[in-house]
Amino acid sequence: MQxxxxxxxxxxxxxxxxxxxDVTVRLERPRETAHGDLAANLAMVLAQQxxxxxxxxxxxxxxxxxLQALQIESAEIAGPGFINFRVSRDFLFDGLRHVCRAGxxxxxxxxGAGSRVNVEFVSANPTGPLHVGHGRGAAVGDTIARLLEFTGHDVCREFYVNDAGSQIDKLVDxxxxxxxxxxxxxxxxxxxxxxxxxxxxLARELASDLADELAADAxxxxxxxVRRRAIERVIEEQRRTLEALRVQFDEFRSETELRExxxxxxxxxxxxxRGLIYEREGARWLRTTDFEDDxxxxxxxxxxxxxxxLPDIAYHHDKAKRGFDTAIDIWGADHHGYVPRMTAAMRALGLEKEFFEAVIVQLVRIERGGEEVKFSKRAGEFVxxxxxxxEVGADVTRYFFLERGPQQQMVFDLDLAKERSEKNPVYKVQYAHARIRSVYRRGDIDPEGIDFxxxxxxxxxxxxxxxxxxxxGFPEVVEAAARSREPHRITAYLENLANELNSWYHAGTRDASLRVLGQEEAVTNARLVVVRASETVLRNGLELLGIEAPESM
Incomplete structure (x- = not known):
C-alpha cells in the first residue's frame, strides 16, 4: 500500500x-497488522545524523x-523509534474508487520510462522439441517482459538461435x-x-525433395x-509450441548471421x-580478472x-550497439558459472556493470502419482x-512455472495441475475471478455501471x-516484482487476495447480512465497489502472468 x-x-x-x-522516506507494511498499516524508520535513520x-x-x-488531511487515523511511536501509522477509512475508500476508475x-x-530493455530467453538449440526446462524459462522471461512493459520500459523479447555449432552437424547426421x-x-x-x-x-518430410542430399555420399x-531446412522446421515447431504457451518474440537472432x-x-x-587482450601459448586471452572474474x-x-x-560476447555487445540500456538473459541452472565472465566481458567493453543481468532458472521435475516422469515418446529422451x-493447458503450465522463485528447483505435479479445487493455486485464483463475474450475472448487474x-x-x-x-498494495507488488525480476511475487499476491475474497464471500453463506446481493441498496452498492476493485486486480495480475481471467468455471 502506497x-x-x-x-x-x-x-x-x-x-x-x-x-x-534529498532526504529519502520509505514506508513499508508492518509484518504484523497489530503494528498498523504503514511504518517508517525515518527517525532512526536521521537520529545519528x-x-x-x-x-x-x-x-x-x-x-x-x-494527520487528518493525510487521512491518517493514528500515528504511534514504537520500539526504538518506528512510527506506525493507521490509515483512515476515507483513505481506503478513496483508494478503492481509484482502482475502479483506473481499470x-x-x-x-x-x-521505467525511457529505458530500453532486451529480454533474451529460451534460445534453445534448433535440434529438436523444447523440453520443460525451456518452458519454465519461457514463462519466466515472458512474464518479466510483461512486468517491465507494465512499469514503463520499452521491451524487446529476443530468441538467440544457436545454429552454428557442432550440434547442428549431429542433427543433420x-x-x-x-x-x-x-x-x-x-x-x-x-x-x-x-x-x-x-x-x-523430419527425415520423411525432408526426403520429399531432398532425398539425394540425405544420402550417405551427399x-x-x-x-x-538439409541443414538450412532442418533448422527452419525445428524453429517453426519451437515457435508453435511457444505460441501455445502464449509466448511470442519480437526478434530471432541467428548465431550464423552473427559470425558472417x-x-x-x-x-x-x-x-x-582497450589493452585487454593478450597472447599466451598461441591463444588470445581476455583479461576478465580485471573485472572480478576468477x-x-x-x-x-x-x-x-x-x-x-567470443561469439557470445559479440552478441551481447551487439545488444548495446542496438541501443538497449539493459540486457537481461534468462539462463538455465547449468549457466550459473557463466554469469561472472559475461558480466566481466561487458565491463571490459566499457559498459556499466548494470547493463548485463542474468536470471538463473532452476530445474523442473515432472511427477505423476508421486513418481518422476522422465521420457517422451516423441523426444525420446525428455518430456x-x-x-x-x-495435457494441462497453457494457464496451468505458466502458473506452475511462475509460482516459485526462478532460482528454486520445482516439482511439477501433474495430478495437482489437473485438480479442479482450491488445492490447485491457479484454479483458486481463476475461480475467484469467475465467482465475481457470477455475482454480476445473478444480480443482473452491468459492472461498467457500478457507481464508484x-x-x-x-x-x-x-x-x-x-x-x-x-x-x-497491488502497484507496490508489481513494481517490486519488476525490479527484482521475480514473477512469483505476483502469484503469491493473487493467491492471498483470492483467499481473502473467498473468505469474504463464504462469510455471506453463513450470515445473510454479509452477502453482496439482497441488501439495502446502499450496502449492495458499496460492496459492489469492493467486488469491482477485486476483479480489476485479479484480472490485471493474471494478465501480467499471461493467464486468462475466465468468465465462468
Missing amino acids: HPRLEAALARAARDLGAAD LGRKPRELAGELVDRLD RDYGRGDW SISARHRQLEGESAAIPEGGYHGEYIVD SPEGRAR SSSIEETVEQLTE KDRVLVKSDGSYTYF TLRDLVD DADLSPLVETSAHEMIKTIL
Whole structure:
C-alpha cells in the first residue's frame, strides 16, 4: 500500500528538523497488522545524523504532520523509534474508487520510462522439441517482459538461435541416418546424435525433395541445404509450441548471421584497443580478472578458431550497439558459472556493470502419482513442453512455472495441475475471478455501471477493510516484482487476495447480512465497489502472468 502524500509530508518535516534536502522516506507494511498499516524508520535513520534520540525525533516528526488531511487515523511511536501509522477509512475508500476508475491501468507505473530493455530467453538449440526446462524459462522471461512493459520500459523479447555449432552437424547426421533406415539401408545414429520420433518425421518430410542430399555420399552443398531446412522446421515447431504457451518474440537472432557479419571482429578490435587482450601459448586471452572474474578467458584458440565465449560476447555487445540500456538473459541452472565472465566481458567493453543481468532458472521435475516422469515418446529422451501444455493447458503450465522463485528447483505435479479445487493455486485464483463475474450475472448487474462514487460508509466489516488494503498494495507488488525480476511475487499476491475474497464471500453463506446481493441498496452498492476493485486486480495480475481471467468455471 502506497501513500506518497505521507512520504512527502514526512520528508518536509525531516527537512524542517535539519535533514538534508534529498532526504529519502520509505514506508513499508508492518509484518504484523497489530503494528498498523504503514511504518517508517525515518527517525532512526536521521537520529545519528542529527545527534538526536530516535524516539524523541519520531515524536517531533509526527507533531509536524496534519494527520487528518493525510487521512491518517493514528500515528504511534514504537520500539526504538518506528512510527506506525493507521490509515483512515476515507483513505481506503478513496483508494478503492481509484482502482475502479483506473481499470486495466491500475498498477501500471512509469519508473521505467525511457529505458530500453532486451529480454533474451529460451534460445534453445534448433535440434529438436523444447523440453520443460525451456518452458519454465519461457514463462519466466515472458512474464518479466510483461512486468517491465507494465512499469514503463520499452521491451524487446529476443530468441538467440544457436545454429552454428557442432550440434547442428549431429542433427543433420541423425536425420540422414533415419532417412537411410527408412530406405532399408543399415545406418546408425551417430554418437551424441538425436533420437526420438521427431527425427523420423523430419527425415520423411525432408526426403520429399531432398532425398539425394540425405544420402550417405551427399555433397557439402547438399548437406548445407538439409541443414538450412532442418533448422527452419525445428524453429517453426519451437515457435508453435511457444505460441501455445502464449509466448511470442519480437526478434530471432541467428548465431550464423552473427559470425558472417563483422560483429566478432569489431568486438575483438575494441577489446584490443582497450589493452585487454593478450597472447599466451598461441591463444588470445581476455583479461576478465580485471573485472572480478576468477580467471582470464580464452577468446581465440591457438588454431585460430573461436571459443564459444567470443561469439557470445559479440552478441551481447551487439545488444548495446542496438541501443538497449539493459540486457537481461534468462539462463538455465547449468549457466550459473557463466554469469561472472559475461558480466566481466561487458565491463571490459566499457559498459556499466548494470547493463548485463542474468536470471538463473532452476530445474523442473515432472511427477505423476508421486513418481518422476522422465521420457517422451516423441523426444525420446525428455518430456517435451508441448506434451505438458497439451495435457494441462497453457494457464496451468505458466502458473506452475511462475509460482516459485526462478532460482528454486520445482516439482511439477501433474495430478495437482489437473485438480479442479482450491488445492490447485491457479484454479483458486481463476475461480475467484469467475465467482465475481457470477455475482454480476445473478444480480443482473452491468459492472461498467457500478457507481464508484457511491457512499462507501456501509463498508463497516473489518474483513472488507483488510481486503481493500490488500487491493491497494497491488502497484507496490508489481513494481517490486519488476525490479527484482521475480514473477512469483505476483502469484503469491493473487493467491492471498483470492483467499481473502473467498473468505469474504463464504462469510455471506453463513450470515445473510454479509452477502453482496439482497441488501439495502446502499450496502449492495458499496460492496459492489469492493467486488469491482477485486476483479480489476485479479484480472490485471493474471494478465501480467499471461493467464486468462475466465468468465465462468
